[in-house]
Amino acid sequence: AQTVTQSQPEMSVQEAETVTLSCTYDTSESDYYLFWYKQPPSRQMILVIRQEAYKQQNATENRFSVNFQKAAKSFSLKISDSQLGDAAMYFCAYRNVRGSTLGRLYFGRGTQLTVWP
Amino acid sequence: ETGVTQSPTHLIKTRGQQVTLRCSSQSGHNTVSWYQQALGQGPQFIFQYYREEENGRGNFPPRFSGLQFPNYSSELNVNALELDDSALYLCASSLGTNKNEQFFGPGTRLTVL
Numbered sequence: 001a002q003t004v005t006q007s008q009p010e011m012s013v014q015e016a017e018t019v020t021l022s023c024t025y026d027t028s029e030s031d032y033y034l035f036w037y038k039q040p041p042s043r044q045m046i047l048v049i050r051q052e053a054y055k056q057q058n059a060t061e062n063r064f065s066v067n068f069q070k071a072a073k074s075f076s077l078k079i080s081d082s083q084l085g086d087a088a089m090y091f092c093a094y095r096n097v098r099g100s101t102l103g104r105l106y107f108g109r110g111t112q113l114t115v116w117p
Numbered sequence: 118e119t120g121v122t123q124s125p126t127h128l129i130k131t132r133g134q135q136v137t138l139r140c141s142s143q144s145g146h147n148t149v150s151w152y153q154q155a156l157g158q159g160p161q162f163i164f165q166y167y168r169e170e171e172n173g174r175g176n177f178p179p180r181f182s183g184l185q186f187p188n189y190s191s192e193l194n195v196n197a198l199e200l201d202d203s204a205l206y207l208c209a210s211s212l213g214t215n216k217n218e219q220f221f222g223p224g225t226r227l228t229v230l
Contacts (some may be wrong), residue, residue: 043205043207043224043226044224045207045209046221047218065148091159091160093159097215099174102173103148103172103173103211103214103215104162104165104169104175105150105152105160105162105219107152108159109157110159
């Protein structure tokens, strides 16, 4: 079964600084998707960024970028120029692209990000 | 375009009771997935419905059941509630079961006393 591990329960960053959240995963598949979701206190899960495993280029969305290391099964999220609104719980998630578990997301336990003014 | 909505927002039940949670999918979406998020944990997949049929189930007992209606809205039913069923229940809708993004609703907070 696929597992996703986030080893940092909490992280903090000063406004305008950069922070990196870590994620590792375990799979025997060669093609899959990886995601970072943000869950603010409103509880609604919001997609931050997505990476397709067959793409070697790291995904980027404005201030958010990933460092995808397929061989190491590592998928970290870098937030540049942190803003107060970035404060939330961040979840790393994995999704198969084929097979009986197609379509289901496997989540890590989350990293609570605090942003200090 | 209306997003994913869930009702109720909060719910308190006692052990042994039954509960029904509801989810309205985003316009144009035909797939609904349900997740359970216990306090301090990441969401865990319960099951998925695609065009009114169950299309995959996680490691949850049969007392967790669901339905999807012709308009693609969905219900999650839990019988014989246990204290450990206390959690945030999230539904997510998508177009199809493969590559398309899952859009999440705000969740229903269930407390079992």
